[in-house]
Amino acid sequence: MSVELPSPLLWLLTLLLGLCLGSFMNVVITRVPVMLMRRWRAEARAALELPAEETSTFNLLTPSSMCPRCEYPITWRDKLPLVGYVLCRGRCAQCQTRISPQYPLIELAGAGLTVAVVAIHGASLASLMLIGVCLALLALAVIDFRTQLLPDAITLPLLWAGLGYHLWFQPLWLANAVIGAMAGYLVLWGFYWLFKLLTGKEGMGYGDFKLLAALGAWLGWPFLPLLLILSAGLGAIIGLTMQFAMPRLRGMPIPFGPFLAMAGWIAILFDSHLMSLYQGLLL
Template identity: 65%
Template sequence: MPYFSLAFWPLIFVLGLCLGSFLNVVITRLPVMLMRQWRQEARAQLALPDEPTPRFNIAQPRSMCPNCETTLRWHDNLPLIGWLKRRGRCAHCDARISAQYPLIELAGGVVAISLVVLYGMSWQALWLYGACLTLLALAVIDWRVQLLPDVLTLPLLWAGLLYQWLFQPAYLTDAVIGAAVGYISLWCFYWLFKLATGKEGMGYGDFKLLAALGAWLGWLSLPLVLLFSAGLGALLGILYQASSPQARGTPMPFGPFLALAGWIMLLAGDDVLALYLNIVS
């Protein structure tokens, strides 16, 4: 199909919206699924009887209003259109529906078009799209519940190494070093901070996420990833606490800023890295 036909770009955008809609399901349900699993494991360790719970996974139950739990009708569940049609409110109880849903769907469509522009209709673009969606899911989950699930970070790491082996075998060594350096660098920072302050500055999920970014980007990109994420995190943290004094002392997750920096480097990393090397050389 010609890239610039009238039907091509809308089709790519709609497919991206649909995958963004699925990503919303993962973002909202995966933490609940993990919490239920950990609760069951804890009860088993304590020799407590099983706790009967209704089936809950990515597929079941059907999408519903988070307030009144009314099942959504098919036309209210259409990506982007359903939210806009109801003006961000539930058709049954009129409660507000978070803007997260259309924003994630829109991001899925925009990133899909961006990667086709950069890489064409290729397997490479598909792999990178999967990485971008995974980073987006990790960022939103960490922002909401301060959790970076292994079920997302570890496959992202191995997918990065496999991506290099398939598409850029000359960079595989850099990717392996990047994964190791990414994990070890934040692990060292964690323990230095804990020894100096007695507090935990971040979680182990951040180590694994930076290791995954090292696998996708190589070790040379890690200083830029840390610079972007730390700078943006510090700036938003200062602005947030200045606008909400009652929030002072509240920990902020680092994962969303790592994921955003990873996004930038995945989509424009060659240009950014070349500019960085020219500046420091």
């Protein structure tokens, strides 16, 4: 079901929606790793039979946003996507500590992905789900780049949402999606063990397996070779460029998740056109 709105109003609403969702992705990116660390610490203390730590509630909603340095609460005006950052001139209103440019950049990325989905796939409920997967990939890419973690709390719901998407909107493609989820996990699992047997090192983490499984659920098994080619190509180009531009990164492990996410965006936005191009090159 598509939504029919006057074109200027549609694009304004799409842009505002993308900015707001991008702002929420900042919360996810910032807080989910801390939530995981807190949970793992509590589980470790319980396993060692140590007394539980006294900790305050910390989740995506609590506590309210505050400056990480002076803990001054951020006002509603300063939370407005992009506007708040500009009004504060990129600094905390209380202690003048510089605010990370990550926040406006993620908001802009959220807006860009949202507008791109609507421009290519139209304004519909199916597009809203595609916006959701693109933003989840954005959060996973940044979390993995910063912490080398791909949280199950995002990858596993993403996998089930992909199967649900096909069950609802494309039931004839559901079998391909199920096989895609299974094959996506097993392919990288196989690469992981082959690399480990040959080198004695771990080339990637289990989160990468789950992320490719989630992409397989959204796109179906025919897209898996293309996803691997795209992600490996992007990883080689961007990784080499980063190490050449920043010598301090040489020899450091580069997470694979961001490149899988990029390949996922490309495949989701240009699915049929990309597959036609890929098949044409093969033939």
